[in-house]
Amino acid sequence: MPDQPTPSTLATTLLERIAAGSALVGIVGLGYVGLPLALAAARAGLPVLGFDIDAARVAQFNAGTSFISHIPTEALHAAARAGRFEATADFARLDEPDAILICVPTPLTRQREPDMTFIERTARAIAPRLRRGQLVALESTTWPGTTDEVMRPILEAGGLRSGADFFLAYSPEREDPGNGAYDTATIPKVVGGDGADALRVAEALYARLVVRTVPVSSTRTAEAVKLTENIFRSVNIALVNELKLIYDAMGIDVWEVIEAAKTKPFGFMPFYPGPGLGGHCVPIDPFYLTWKAREFDRPTRFVELAGEINTAMPAHVVDRLALALDRQRGRGLNGARILLIGVAYKKNIEDTRESPSLRLMDLIEARGAACDFHDPFVPAIPPTREHAALAGRPSRPLDPAALAAYDAVLIATDHDGIDYPALAGAARLVVDTRNAMARAGLSGDHIVKA
Structure with a gap:
């Protein structure tokens, strides 16, 4: 990677919050990807606010009960006791996190074409609540260009600009449910940012969560990495x-x-x-x-x-x-x-x-x-x-x-x-x-x- 310019004031502020362990991490979608990620962030000393559209599931999480067999209930209890994990179905609170990590489904339509419904709905939920200095990172597997062509226009519709007012990144999930040898924290994380500041803050955040980050030149490259792994x-x-x-x-x-x-x-x-x-x-x-x-x-x-x-x-x-x-x-x-x-x-x-x-x-x-x-x-x-x-x-x-x-x-x-x-x-x-x-x-x- 070539030398990067000095981070902006907004980036510096977020980097300092991440380093201090005070940055609030919001995770949208508490399923097989989002829940392990939430617990990894909590274990790394960061407070987590998890968002899910299923109110019953949210209540279950806040009661300390996991629906995923390889995510023990005790892990949820420990995060809650430490004051580092809360779940909510109230998407009006999306202005609270310093970083929003999106872990929603990306299915196919009946015609076997990409169904962007969940990504678009999430972006539209974030857009009116997006504030300056926030990081938004997509983790859902998708086609190269989604972050730039789908996410960015929706988020920028309110007037804020990626790279100047907020930071946009893509970091593909690499979960393997039931794998006893590797979990979220022990799997290297590929990270691509929309600009130098976005890459810098996204990499700093994920570096607290996982064993190693793998920065790449763009969000499109990061999106292509995930597809390549699964096509292989x-x-x-x-x-x-x-x-x-x-x-x-x-x-x-x-x-x-x-x-x-x-x-x-x-x-x-x-x-x-x-x-x-x-x-x-x-x-x-x-x-x-x-x-x-x-x-x-x-x-x-x-x-x-x-x-x-x-x-x-x-x-x-x-x-x-x-x-x-x-x-x-x-x-x-x-x-x-x-x-x-x-x-x-x-x-x-x-x-x-x-x-x-x-x-x-x-x-x-x-x-x-x-x-x-x-x-x-x-x-x-x-x-x-x-x-x-x-x-x-x-x-x-x-x-x-x-x-x-x-x-x-x-x-x-x-x-x-x-x-x-x-x-x-x-x-x-x-x-x-x-x-x-x-x-x-x-x-x-x-x-x-x-």
């Missing part, structure tokens, strides 16, 4: 999903291939196949770049092909399930009873966002079967836009008597707490998309990989 995963997962189909036709176990290949100490990074992509980032973010690239008449062939392969995986799994049932009982899925293991998008968490399990349930039932599920982290399926008919469906018990009533068990999420030997002993047929049975040392004619 999407393309490589699509590759191993395609290899799974090819090797399966050849009678080769792709899981054995990957285990052997990853012994090479250089030039190979293991990725694993599955029943489809889940979570709020990897299934969605590549399409943000695809959409933006059209503006520049640039194709995104790898990105789109990966999306097609990963999107097709649930249908492939259901075909494998139907084939296994046909071989066992002679009539496929129609009239069958299926128990799906896991509706969370990854193991050992309760997050069902974009979970392929929900698509699997829809596909199974569309072919005439009844589909229940068991998930120790999800007592009932929450409402979703794409799978409204599944909302409220409860998790079923996992005991030998219950298992015996199903024609097949489909492992979609390999939670560690599942008793796989008991499942193998009681189920008539097990179709495994995660290699969970093999990892548990279990095999048999009634266990099929998909």
